[in-house]
Amino acid sequence: MPKLGDYFITTLKRAHLEWGSHRHTSTRGIIYGEGYLQIPRSEAAKIGIYNSNHPNATYIFNCNSVDGFLENVTVKASGSSTAGDIYAKQFQGNGNLQIIGDWYNYVNAQLGDRVKVTWISPTDIEIEKI
Numbered sequence: 001m002p003k004l005g006d007y008f009i010t011t012l013k014r015a016h017l018e019w020g021s022h023r024h025t026s027t028r029g030i031i032y033g034e035g036y037l038q039i040p041r042s043e044a045a046k047i048g049i050y051n052s053n054h055p056n057a058t059y060i061f062n063c064n065s066v067d068g069f070l071e072n073v074t075v076k077a078s079g080s081s082t083a084g085d086i087y088a089k090q091f092q093g094n095g096n097l098q099i100i101g102d103w104y105n106y107v108n109a110q111l112g113d114r115v116k117v118t119w120i121s122p123t124d125i126e127i128e129k130i
Contacts, residue, residue, distance in 0.1 A: 001048045001058060002125075007118040008043035009130070014111060017104055035101030037091040037115060037127065039077065044087035047119075049077050054086040058123060060094055066128035069106045073099055075125070091117070091125075103127070 010016075016038055039049055050057030059077040064070055074095070077088035093099030107129045109115075118126050 001050075001122055002119040003122055004119055006047045007116055008040065008047065009114050009116050010038045010040060012104075012109055012111060012113045012115065013038070017101075017109060017111065034097040035104045036097075037075075037100060037117060039088050039090055039117075041081050041087055041089065044077075044089070049088045050086050051078050051080055051088040053080060053084055057086070059088065060123075061091070062124045063091075064124070064126050065103055065107075066126060067107060070099070070103055070127070075100070 017035055043049070051059055057077075061075050061077065063073050063075045073093065075091045076094040077090075078092055079089040080087065081089050091100070103109075109129060114130050116128050116130050118128075120126050
């Protein structure tokens with residue numbers, strides 16, 4: 001489980017910035033404005049960022065952005081790189097898949113930009129474009 005001071009840095013790719021429209025699946029229609037934060041698997045394993053496949057995991061986190069745009073929103077650590085893996089591969093809005101996309105728009109995020117995710121408590125994270 002993450003602890004105060006843990007952090008990772010991720011580099012934005014097109015799929016992160018355009019999750020709802022840049023898709024390689026037909027499981028649902030195009031939804032513009034969605035985005036997610038990739039969690040590198042090595043960081044997920046090192047920090048202990050689990051998804052719902054882990055029976056005792058905390059995978060819902062309170063999130064704020066350093067710039068003040070996001071305030072007390074909830075994000076979910078979800079997905080996995082292989083079926084059944086307990087480590088999360090992304091943070092997404094919990095119930096609102098556009099919340100990260102809205103933040104990307106606010107900070108004018110571009111391909112190649114980097115985002116730092118820092119734990120300010122075991123259940124609270126802070127994100128910033130660096």
